[in-house]
Amino acid sequence: MNLILAVILFLLMLYIDKKRGLKLFFSLAMNFCILIVIFYLIAIGLNAIVCSLIGCFVVSCVMLLFVNGESVKTISSIKAIAVVLLTISVLIFSVTYFSRIAGFGYESYEEINMFSYDVKIDFTDIAISMILISLIGATVDSSIAISSALYEVHHNNKELSRKELFLSGMNIGRDILCTTTNTLMFAFLGDFMTLLIWFYKCGYSFGEIVNAKTFAAEIIRILFSAIGCIIVIPVTAFITAKALKKQDTSADNGTEAAEN
Amino acid sequence: MKKKKITILIIILLLSAAAVIFVSNDDFIYSQQIMKITDIQTVDEQIQRNSMGLNEEHYTRKITGEIQNGSEKGGIKEIFYEETFSSVVTDRFRVGDKVFVDGTDLQLKRDVYLTIVISLFVVLIYIVGSFKGLLSAASVIINSVIFYIGLHLYINGINLLFLCVAEILIFSILSLILASGMNKKTLAAVISVMISTFVMLLLLLIVVKTSDYKGINFNELSFLTVPAEDIILPELLIGSVGAVMDVAITIASAMSELIAKNKDISESELNKSAKEIGKDIMGTMSNVLFFTYLCAGLPVFVLALRNGFLMRNYIASNFSLELARFLAGSIGIVMTIPISAFVCIRIMKRGAK
Numbered sequence: 364m365n366l367i368l369a370v371i372l373f374l375l376m377l378y379i380d381k382k383r384g385l386k387l388f389f390s391l392a393m394n395f396c397i398l399i400v401i402f403y404l405i406a407i408g409l410n411a412i413v414c415s416l417i418g419c420f421v422v423s424c425v426m427l428l429f430v431n432g433e434s435v436k437t438i439s440s441i442k443a444i445a446v447v448l449l450t451i452s453v454l455i456f457s458v459t460y461f462s463r464i465a466g467f468g469y470e471s472y473e474e475i476n477m478f479s480y481d482v483k484i485d486f487t488d489i490a491i492s493m494i495l496i497s498l499i500g501a502t503v504d505s506s507i508a509i510s511s512a513l514y515e516v517h518h519n520n521k522e523l524s525r526k527e528l529f530l531s532g533m534n535i536g537r538d539i540l541c542t543t544t545n546t547l548m549f550a551f552l553g554d555f556m557t558l559l560i561w562f563y564k565c566g567y568s569f570g571e572i573v574n575a576k577t578f579a580a581e582i583i584r585i586l587f588s589a590i591g592c593i594i595v596i597p598v599t600a601f602i603t604a605k606a607l608k609k610q611d612t613s614a615d616n617g618t619e620a621a622e623n
Numbered sequence: 624m625k626k627k628k629i630t631i632l633i634i635i636l637l638l639s640a641a642a643v644i645f646v647s648n649d650d651f652i653y654s655q656q657i658m659k660i661t662d663i664q665t666v667d668e669q670i671q672r673n674s675m676g677l678n679e680e681h682y683t684r685k686i687t688g689e690i691q692n693g694s695e696k697g698g699i700k701e702i703f704y705e706e707t708f709s710s711v712v713t714d715r716f717r718v719g720d721k722v723f724v725d726g727t728d729l730q731l732k733r734d735v736y737l738t739i740v741i742s743l744f745v746v747l748i749y750i751v752g753s754f755k756g757l758l759s760a761a762s763v764i765i766n767s768v769i770f771y772i773g774l775h776l777y778i779n780g781i782n783l784l785f786l787c788v789a790e791i792l793i794f795s796i797l798s799l800i801l802a803s804g805m806n807k808k809t810l811a812a813v814i815s816v817m818i819s820t821f822v823m824l825l826l827l828l829i830v831v832k833t834s835d836y837k838g839i840n841f842n843e844l845s846f847l848t849v850p851a852e853d854i855i856l857p858e859l860l861i862g863s864v865g866a867v868m869d870v871a872i873t874i875a876s877a878m879s880e881l882i883a884k885n886k887d888i889s890e891s892e893l894n895k896s897a898k899e900i901g902k903d904i905m906g907t908m909s910n911v912l913f914f915t916y917l918c919a920g921l922p923v924f925v926l927a928l929r930n931g932f933l934m935r936n937y938i939a940s941n942f943s944l945e946l947a948r949f950l951a952g953s954i955g956i957v958m959t960i961p962i963s964a965f966v967c968i969r970i971m972k973r974g975a976k
Contacts, residue, residue: 364830364831364834364835364836364837364839364947365839365943365946365947365950367830367833367834368830368947368950368951368954369950371826371830371950371954372950372953372954372957375954375957375958376905376957378957378961379898379901379902379905379957379960379961380898380901380902383902383905383906387905387906387909390906391909391910391913394910394913394914395913395917398914398917398918399934399938402920402921402924402925403928403934405921405925406924406925406928406929407928422914426910430906454743458736458739458740461736462731462733462736462737463710463714463715463716463731463733464733465710465714466709466710466711466712466713466714466922467711467712467922472712474923475711475923475926478926478927478930479673479674479675479930480707480709480711480712480926481671481672481673481677481679481681481707481709482673482675482677482679482709482711482925482926482929482930483673483677483678483679483708483709483929484709484925484929485708485709485710486709486710486711486922487710487715489921489922489925490922492921493918493919493921493922496914496918496921497914497915497918497919498914499914500910500911500912500913500914500915501911501914501915503907503910504907504908504910504911507907508907533751536751536752537751537752537753537755537756538755540748540751540752540755540756540759541752541755541756541758541759541802542802542868542869542872542873543869543911544748544759544760544763545759545762545763545798545802545865545868545869546865546866546868546869546908546911546912547865547911547915548763548766548767548865549794549861549862549863549864549865549866549868550862550863550865550866550911550912550915550916550948550952551915552766552767552770552861552862552865553858553859553860553861553862553863553948554858554862554916554919554948556770556774556854556857556858556861557854557858559771559774560774560777560778560854563774563778564778568654570652570653570654570655570734571655573733573734573737574723574730574731574732574733574734575730575733576714576730576731576733579733579736579737582737582740582741583736583737583740585915586740586741586743586744587740588915589744589748590743590744590747593744593747593748593751593752593756594747594751596751597751
């Protein structure tokens with residue numbers, strides 16, 4: 364069934380744009396491979412948080428450099444993503460540490476009961492890496508949208524100051540934010556429907572649902588994806604505005620030096 | 624303007640603080656017994672070797688706590704709790720934690736942490752997104768409530784697929800009106816979402832009927848008492864509707880801009896620019912879905928590999944459902960591009976004449 368779906372997707376992408384579609388399909392396949400490598404490295408017992416941080420960074424480099432090519436926009440985006448990843452991982456670490464959402468809730472016991480639970484790997488780390496990896500897609504998405512839009516703005520009006528550039532970046536960010544929140548939220552609802560049905564069938568009360576591990580884990584995961592894409596907006600706007608202005612001054616200096 | 628923003632921000636911060644304080648003291652609402660841990664002693668420590676030769680520490684803890692609610696309020700309780708290093712199914716409790724007590728089973732009270740993260744989200748979305756950000760947070764909340772009501776109806780015996788299609792209609796109308804107001808743009812976007820949903824539904828039904836779910840592993844849904852086949856289709860639909868809405872409104876805004884700037888623009892030109900915009904969004908959006916869905920497979924993957932399962936065999940089964948979700952969502956995204964271009968041209972061009 365997945366094969367048929369994949370073929371349909373591929374054909375649709377080709378219909379929209381042959382070159383881009385091909386590139387996109389290829390980059391998705393590449394992301395899948397990187398993802399499996401990250402998962403594998405975590406599973407053989409390397410530090411899960413470090414693995415996923417490096418993995419996220421590699422993924423964003425691939426997505427940005429491969430699909431969009433090297434430029435001021437992509438470099439600024441990558442810098443912004445690195446900053447966001449480091450900041451947010453501190454937040455994620457503390458929330459996961461306190462809320463104890465690691466491991467599996469009761470609903471999953473049937474799925475995992477064929478395994479031994481003595482696996483000598485701390486599932487707190489696994490939960491943190493899961494949140495980190497799931498937010499990278501949305502974060503890269505909003506980051507590149509802002510840096511390319513800012514690049515266009517700057518290109519069309521070179522007179523804008525750094526502050527004005529930053530503010531227009533925030534303006535663009537606002538629109539992206541709303542749509543991305545929606546996308547994330549529904550992706551999560553679909554995933555979540557089965558879980559809620561199960562809670563219902565088992566007669567869970569509202570209080571029990573809210574405190575259940577699986578429920579909390581899912582909500583925290585999706586909220587962090589949204590938070591990642593919120594934080595990346597000002598960071599990208601700031602870094603890109605700075606880089607664009609710096610590029611200008613160095614270009615000016617270059618021409619002045621040549622004139623002298 | 625700036626002053627107003629700061630005032631609202633302070634109000635939000637105060638409300639969040641109030642919510643957090645309330646939730647950390649809401650023990651009286653719960654009918655289950657809640658205990659606050661005052662002391663944890665390790666009474667036994669064992670090392671167990673599993674079939675892979677890994678040494679796992681098992682601890683038996685004596686957990687002492689004070690009961691916070693109910694008839695035994697103020698009483699002291701002692702419970703022996705077995706915990707493992709990996710915490711696959713157990714939790715590592717600490718002094719000061721509040722836990723639900725059910726026989727000898729302990730479950731952490733997580734509502735406080737949820738409230739904190741939700742508050743963080745609302746505060747950040749307001750700082751960055753201003754009022755518009757708050758509106759999108761509100762639409763998320765309203766949609767969740769509708770979703771919750773919908774599930775109630777399902778439990779009472781209404782067909783899930785029908786319910787989901789109805790919910791998608793309500794979701795899209797509400798979210799799109801909240802996001803961009805009542806205008807022709809929104810109308811075009813709503814109609815595009817509807818058509819895309821129906822086409823998606825048809826397409827998925829055909830794929831499902833021809834392949835009979837071959838290669839999809841329903842293990843993940845094994846906890847359900849209803850057949851997984853009934854759930855999967857609605858799930859795929861709901862999962863993709865957010866992305867479909869996103870694409871529809873992006874295309875509709877762009878089309879209305881183009882028509883506003885140049886009333887004489889031809890249909891083929893509009894079609895071309897829709898594809899141009901679609902090209903850019905389909906890549907980033909499918910990446911969003913890709914990571915959101917696929918990373919859900921990580922914990923089981925780790926567990927399986929640590930149990931000596933072969934990776935090759937495991938990828939095929941472990942990721943099948945997540946992959947199906949991702950593929951369906953991406954198909955939705957890409958399909959909506961031409962559909963919404965078509966709808967926008969019909970609606971907006973006619974209005975312009």
